[in-house]
Amino acid sequence: MIFEKRTERIFLAIFFVVALCIPLFLEENSFFVGKVTTILILAVFVMSLDFLVGRVGLVTLGHALFYGLGGYLFVILTPEYEAVNFWVYAFYIMGLNALIALVIGAVVLRTSGIYFIMITLAISQMAYYYFFDSLEFGGNDGLFIFMKPETSIFGLSFLNLDNPTHFYYLALLAVLVTLLAIKIILRSRFGRIVEASRLNPERTAALGYNIFAFRLISYVIGSTLAAYAGLLFALQYGYVNPQFMTWEMSGTALVMSILGGMGTIYGAIIGTITYEGLQYFFEHMSKDWMLFMGGAIILMVLLLRKGLAGYLEKLLEK
Amino acid sequence: MSTELFFVQLINGLQYGLLLFLIASGLTLVFGVMGILNLAHGSMYMVGAYLVWYFVAITGSFSVFAILSAVIALGLGILIERVLIQRLYNRNHLDQVLLTIGMIFVFNSLQSILWGNDPYGVAVPEALSGSVPFTDNSSYPVYRIFAAMVCIAIAAALYFVVSKTRLGMLIRAGESNREMVEALGVNIKSLYTIVFAIGVMLAAVSGIIAAPMRSIVPGMGESVLITCFVVVVIGGMGSIKGAFVGALLVGVISTFAAVLIPTMSNMIIYIFMILVLLVKPQGLFAK
Amino acid sequence: MANDIILETESLSKHWGGIKALNDISLQFHDRQLHGVVGPNGAGKSTLLNMLCGTLQPTSGCIFHKGEQIEGMKPWKFVRRGIGRSFQKTNIYADVTCLENCAVAAQRRFAGSFNLFASRHSNKLVQEAAEKALCQVGLESRIHTVAAEISYGEQRQLELAMVLATDPCILLLDEPMAGMGHEESQRIIALLNELKQTYCIVLVEHDMDAIFELSDQLTVLDNGTHLITGTVDEVRNEPRVKEAYLGKEDEEEAA
Numbered sequence: 001m002i003f004e005k006r007t008e009r010i011f012l013a014i015f016f017v018v019a020l021c022i023p024l025f026l027e028e029n030s031f032f033v034g035k036v037t038t039i040l041i042l043a044v045f046v047m048s049l050d051f052l053v054g055r056v057g058l059v060t061l062g063h064a065l066f067y068g069l070g071g072y073l074f075v076i077l078t079p080e081y082e083a084v085n086f087w088v089y090a091f092y093i094m095g096l097n098a099l100i101a102l103v104i105g106a107v108v109l110r111t112s113g114i115y116f117i118m119i120t121l122a123i124s125q126m127a128y129y130y131f132f133d134s135l136e137f138g139g140n141d142g143l144f145i146f147m148k149p150e151t152s153i154f155g156l157s158f159l160n161l162d163n164p165t166h167f168y169y170l171a172l173l174a175v176l177v178t179l180l181a182i183k184i185i186l187r188s189r190f191g192r193i194v195e196a197s198r199l200n201p202e203r204t205a206a207l208g209y210n211i212f213a214f215r216l217i218s219y220v221i222g223s224t225l226a227a228y229a230g231l232l233f234a235l236q237y238g239y240v241n242p243q244f245m246t247w248e249m250s251g252t253a254l255v256m257s258i259l260g261g262m263g264t265i266y267g268a269i270i271g272t273i274t275y276e277g278l279q280y281f282f283e284h285m286s287k288d289w290m291l292f293m294g295g296a297i298i299l300m301v302l303l304l305r306k307g308l309a310g311y312l313e314k315l316l317e318k
Numbered sequence: 319m320s321t322e323l324f325f326v327q328l329i330n331g332l333q334y335g336l337l338l339f340l341i342a343s344g345l346t347l348v349f350g351v352m353g354i355l356n357l358a359h360g361s362m363y364m365v366g367a368y369l370v371w372y373f374v375a376i377t378g379s380f381s382v383f384a385i386l387s388a389v390i391a392l393g394l395g396i397l398i399e400r401v402l403i404q405r406l407y408n409r410n411h412l413d414q415v416l417l418t419i420g421m422i423f424v425f426n427s428l429q430s431i432l433w434g435n436d437p438y439g440v441a442v443p444e445a446l447s448g449s450v451p452f453t454d455n456s457s458y459p460v461y462r463i464f465a466a467m468v469c470i471a472i473a474a475a476l477y478f479v480v481s482k483t484r485l486g487m488l489i490r491a492g493e494s495n496r497e498m499v500e501a502l503g504v505n506i507k508s509l510y511t512i513v514f515a516i517g518v519m520l521a522a523v524s525g526i527i528a529a530p531m532r533s534i535v536p537g538m539g540e541s542v543l544i545t546c547f548v549v550v551v552i553g554g555m556g557s558i559k560g561a562f563v564g565a566l567l568v569g570v571i572s573t574f575a576a577v578l579i580p581t582m583s584n585m586i587i588y589i590f591m592i593l594v595l596l597v598k599p600q601g602l603f604a605k
Numbered sequence: 606m607a608n609d610i611i612l613e614t615e616s617l618s619k620h621w622g623g624i625k626a627l628n629d630i631s632l633q634f635h636d637r638q639l640h641g642v643v644g645p646n647g648a649g650k651s652t653l654l655n656m657l658c659g660t661l662q663p664t665s666g667c668i669f670h671k672g673e674q675i676e677g678m679k680p681w682k683f684v685r686r687g688i689g690r691s692f693q694k695t696n697i698y699a700d701v702t703c704l705e706n707c708a709v710a711a712q713r714r715f716a717g718s719f720n721l722f723a724s725r726h727s728n729k730l731v732q733e734a735a736e737k738a739l740c741q742v743g744l745e746s747r748i749h750t751v752a753a754e755i756s757y758g759e760q761r762q763l764e765l766a767m768v769l770a771t772d773p774c775i776l777l778l779d780e781p782m783a784g785m786g787h788e789e790s791q792r793i794i795a796l797l798n799e800l801k802q803t804y805c806i807v808l809v810e811h812d813m814d815a816i817f818e819l820s821d822q823l824t825v826l827d828n829g830t831h832l833i834t835g836t837v838d839e840v841r842n843e844p845r846v847k848e849a850y851l852g853k854e855d856e857e858e859a860a
Contacts, residue, residue: 001724053412059411059412110599111595111599114355114551114555115551115595115599115600115601118547118548118551118591118595119591119592119595121544121547122548122588122591122592123588123592125544125585125588126585126588126589129584129585130585132584133581133582133584184721184722185721185722187724187725188720188721188722188723188724188725189712189717189718189719189720189723189724189725189728190718190719190720190721191721191725192705192708192709192712192718192725193709193712193718196698196709199698199699199700199701200696200697200698202696203696203697203698204709205680205681206658206660206680206684206690206692206696207684207709207710207713207767207771208680208681208683208684208685208713208771209681209713209718210681213719214718217719247544248540251419254412254415254416255416255419258412258413258415258416259416262412288427288430288431289427290423290424290426290427290430291423291424291427291428291431293420293423293427294420294421294422294423294424294425294426294427295420295424296420297416297417297419297420297423298402298417298420298421298424301413301416301417301420302402302405302417305409305413
């Protein structure tokens, strides 16, 4: 019921089976495992954006702000040379981020359309420059994370975040949880009104719904998921810097989402894998990989009207 | 701050603003008439700068090749519109975003292939080098004054075309009512091609003019693009008059901010934009 | 009139700068009655409806619902009070089924729109209310059809069903029969005759036959002013009304 489309079910089944097996067969190649881990983390980020842009109808160019905050909040809140508990601090960070998103959302959601795009961009740019120009946050170099957190729950610890394979499964779990959370929310009573607000805001308001409230809650959810992704990314590589929150980062996520098929959510996974895969492939082929990347993007826009997921659905749905 | 410094910065700010207007006017024109948000607009600015650098580097002559570069950019604009942009008219805004981002990639990569990644400079042309004495101990570069004049001239020409010519009438009509323009017997496709090509040319010409005043580096297109967006939003999407006022405001504010509050100077135009939007949510001269 | 006054305006006015869209309108709408509102183009009918449902704020004057002053409140508060409005230009959710259209309308009556977990299909009451509304307007056969795929006339019916699904007490209907053929209009007229037994209906329409057949009370507006309110016969025989309409016809003929 949550996954209504056949294409969706087929893709996700294949995806999770393959993803589960990758570290088992490629344990020696920790570089590759690490690369796929990053793709998984990015997929979480892109899914959260796809939710906001494709389903709630909030086109934001400032989503990377929260991605960066995930990392920065970790460095700010935790002591430098002590291994804190991952679950506790992830909870704190997401909570704090939700509050920040609530405040920002309450302001920016008073605008719409192109002005919403610009104001979200402006706020993320301001945050970018703030961290870029700051001394206590390491400026453009950012800050290092020296101690990865430990992951015990009630004294039992079975994940060692220094182990690439363990980290990989944490990221995969994040993909699963994010996917399920978004899908459940979209199917819920809340989701019904959120979609209605996107399809016809005037009508939905005329029916007595407080659209602002629905959008604000969605904005907080989407932003907090992005922060979790940012936290994982920072932990994986052991640093955070302002590049996490550039408009290029937001733009790239948007590209991945549109490429995969805006609004499908599972398309975000497809888009992330495709984009990162193409980049990897072109980078190794030629130093002018951007030319091929740009060409591939242009071709895909012209030929695949509804993104990759849309194309697959055309093939598989009767 | 001394009066002297104030005036110098004011003129700097206005001159920077005029340059911004040149770029922004192309962006807002294309959006207003065609509804297309061209994210590769900054790349056109870059193309103009690199082209003129290239020609100057091999021939040493600025003026002739400045004009040649502009013509090439015009042709490029027509080509891009015919081949790519035309296919976007019935698609949604996000597809436009995606396609034009793809174009940014292609242009950046072509720039790297054709001209390399080293920073370049274009020497100020002989006739325009030197400074005009301003007060007893300071002077102002002639070239900057020249650049400002060219921007003003182009702004005036733009104003003339849009308000007094048939093309301008079609542009203004096309902005609000596409069907009406078609009913007038005008080929809307050709109109769009012309408008887009003009937009590209405006961006490229500003790149050409800016070339002797900036270093020519990879990524110069993107940094100008964002500032351009801020200008257009402040002025009101689609309004050329708004772009003019917005550009001057942004130019002056960021110039003064760089001198008075250097640590916050990067942020200042965004704060300004948010303030404007709080008071006038559609920009200063919204349609 | 024996029926209670359920909605009332007092000296209601709307100015846009120098233009007076509505001037000093005082009207009374009774429960279980159909109150027609007519007038030449530009008379201010849509402006009146917009103010009665809260999407437009009056420049001056008051609106009373069951004796309470409600002008100036947010639109969703009007809806909560049971003031439902249909649009002149069809305003439905085109890409989903008729059932889903009405379900969105009905869901607000039953708590839980902020429920992030429970499936939207789990509340049977919402589904029943939506189906009931669709049956009331005669769209039983289209319950599971996507709204974009039904005919224009059926879409107008859906528009009406959505308002009914909100369980209103007052229906503000803006030209529900616009663009409909004769047979379809007859269906709507029969439906409205039935509905006015239960609801207070304010009907703005250009279809004069329908207005004369349905209206218990009829108000004529002209150029933002209130010309007359009375029974259909009283209004038809009022010379000022003929002047307002005929005057316009002369203008149009001269043009």
